[in-house]
Amino acid sequence: MDSLTQLALGAAVGIAVMGRRTAAWKAALWGGLCGTLPDLDAFIDHGDAISNMTLHRAESHALFFLTLAAPLLAAAIAGLHRDRAHFGRWWVTVWLALVTHPLLDLMTVYGTQLARPFSDFPFAVGSIFIIDPLYTLPLLAGVILALVAWPGRGLRWNAAGLLLSTGYLAWSVIAQQHVTSLARASLQAQGLAARDLLVTPAPFNTVLWRVLVLTPDGHAEGFYSLLDDTPHISFERFPHDTGLLPRLADNLPAQRIAAFSHGFFKLEQRDGQVRITDLRMGLEPSYFFSFVVAEQRDGRFEARPPLPVGVRPDLQRTGPWLWRRLLGEPLPSPR
Structure with a gap:
């Protein structure tokens, strides 16, 4: 998905996991940054145009490597804010912000190599376009309201944004399967x-x-x-x-x-x-x-x-x- 969507998803995840344990802006900041971190691989030159294409969403999107990176990043964040008491919660926040990035990319048709280093298979569901406002806007609205509303009410708005966007992903899969069944029937009818x-x-x-x-x-x-x-x-x-x-x-x-x-x-x-x-x-x-x-x-x-x-x-x-x-x-x- 596009960078704005990944930023919004990471921020929403950060706010949801950290809750009232830290300021909403801190949770949104670090969740958003971790949510966009995997796409930095777009700046790596692998030597030719096809390699750059096929190696995008590779190691930086692999669940194994992101899981290894999560405690290191969480320790740095907790140390920066002198909040080691909540290191475990920061760990969960960072891990979820990191792994939801490739899992969301999985829903597009491009291909995401989730299983590296064990497999380079490019997984793709293909039920949502790389930019879809109906997915992104609920996330953005929830994050913004969480930052400006009273803490309890803001957390509820953020949760609502996550719920709506996740529901939209589920809808996209249902719609895709419906059209697939119609396509098979049309192909058969036309021989x-x-x-x-x-x-x-x-x-x-x-x-x-x-x-x-x-x-x-x-x-x-x-x-x-x-x-x-x-x-x-x-x-x-x-x-x-x-x-x-x-x-x-x-x-x-x-x-x-x-x-x-x-x-x-x-x-x-x-x-x-x-x-x-x-x-x-x-x-x-x-x-x-x-x-x-x-x-x-x-x-x-x-x-x-x-x-x-x-x-x-x-x-x-x-x-x-x-x-x-x-x-x-x-x-x-x-x-």
Whole structure:
């Protein structure tokens, strides 16, 4: 999730755990800082663009390493405030602020490597977009009210914000499963073979959903709004150059994207260059993570340092479409 959301979640956790044992601003400050700490890995350069992408949310988001770091950070905080009597409570506060960060990231589609150093599998539920105001605003409101209200009443407002935001996460999973069942039924009705299926929310909401389908010869894309009049989902198909993958078997960057995306990628050849694109983030034909990984020379493909060529969707074009499609208007996908 975005940094503001992680800050708000960490602050809310800090206030909830510390309660009246310390000033609300101290609990919010240290909870918020610990809640954003794992994302400092974004400033680490791993040598190339694909490594930077696939190693984000790695060790700094691993539950094992965060658990090891928690008592050290808690001891520093308790020592700074001369509050060693509450060291145990600070320990719990720091640990929860740290681990709720990757657990929240888990709910997005990007991929979070929770199990390092034992596994580098990128776990992802994909039921919430990386920025969703309906999740963030209750947290922010609860924290702000906790800081300005009387202590007892402020703690109740903070708890209410945590409860509402957690309930919204649960709702996102329920909505995702509902759309997934509709998508499977639509695929079966249309006789469209699916190797795999991914359902993720469109930006900033959990009403409009994007359905991504891997087919034997490419992928298909459809959209469904919970406000649609019909449960039918229409799909637009996009062929892939399936002959490219065997020729890139020794291309490590391409293989890393293939694994990190759980197979939801496409390969294409343009102007003598081979591009690999993570299909999970974006919408056809604009994707955030797309890289040139090889160049054709003398009839064969030679690996090259990954070159980012991803583009963000044009909000002036897609923004109005997203809003109208969210409201249930049957519109074709923006191209």
